Amino acid sequence: MDCVFCKIICKEIPSDIIFEDDKVMAFMDIRPVSRGHALVVPKEHKADIVETDDDVISDTVLEAKKIAAAIQHALHADGFTISTNRGEAAGQTVFHLHFHIIPRYRRDGLTAWPHQDTTPETRSQIAAEIKKQLL
Ligand code: AMP
Ligand code: ZN
Numbered sequence: 054m055d056c057v058f059c060k061i062i063c064k065e066i067p068s069d070i071i072f073e074d075d076k077v078m079a080f081m082d083i084r085p086v087s088r089g090h091a092l093v094v095p096k097e098h099k100a101d102i103v104e105t106d107d108d109v110i111s112d113t114v115l116e117a118k119k120i121a122a123a124i125q126h127a128l129h130a131d132g133f134t135i136s137t138n139r140g141e142a143a144g145q146t147v148f149h150l151h152f153h154i155i156p157r158y159r160r161d162g163l164t165a166w167p168h169q170d171t172t173p174e175t176r177s178q179i180a181a182e183i184k185k186q187l188l
Contacts, residue, residue: 058094058149076109077116082153087163089128089156093117100148101139113152121154130156134163 061068062078069081071091082090095113099105105113121133134155138145157163 054098056098056147056149058092058147058151059098062094062096072116072120074116076112079116079120079154086153086155087130087158087161089124089130089154091120091124091154093120093152093154095150099150101145101150102137103139105150110150113150117152117154124154124156128156131159132157 057066060066061070061080068083070078071081072079072093076096077093078096079091079093082092093113093116095105095109097105097109099109102110117135121135124130125133134153134157136153136155137151155163
């Protein structure tokens with residue numbers, strides 16, 4: 054399969070692995086957003102979080118929580134951001150589920166997402182659309 058993360062998982066291409074068990078692997082991001090940026094992936098290939106079985110997501114996220122705390126302590130970071138992208142529109146470039154662990158440092162200059170003002174009417178209307186889908 055032509056998937057760079059599957060190739061890392063089967064050690065076909067090198068990476069800086071920081072954790073591995075039978076289900077999950079974590080390795081350093083090749084183009085880090087901040088010092089210590091790591092990726093946590095399930096060994097099973099699935100394109101993104103929606104395509105992945107709940108038990109696999111659960112295993113991966115629980116490991117990501119542990120690894121993120123370890124990274125924060127090891128690198129004396131001040132916190133961390135955990136995120137995952139689904140789809141090109143969200144910025145996904147590797148279509149094998151992965152959780153980014155981005156250590157955060159005070160004054161790291163990583164600006165927050167741009168917030169927008171809304172009206173109560175707009176918020177209610179959007180909430181209603183979403184709730185219909187959740188029924
Ligand atoms: P995303 O844009 O959410 O799909 O994230 C993909 C991430 O994978 C990016 O942060 C890349 O820098 C990272 N990446 C791509 N190729 C490699 C690789 N060979 N080793 C480590 N990280 C990689
Ligand atoms: Zn893969």
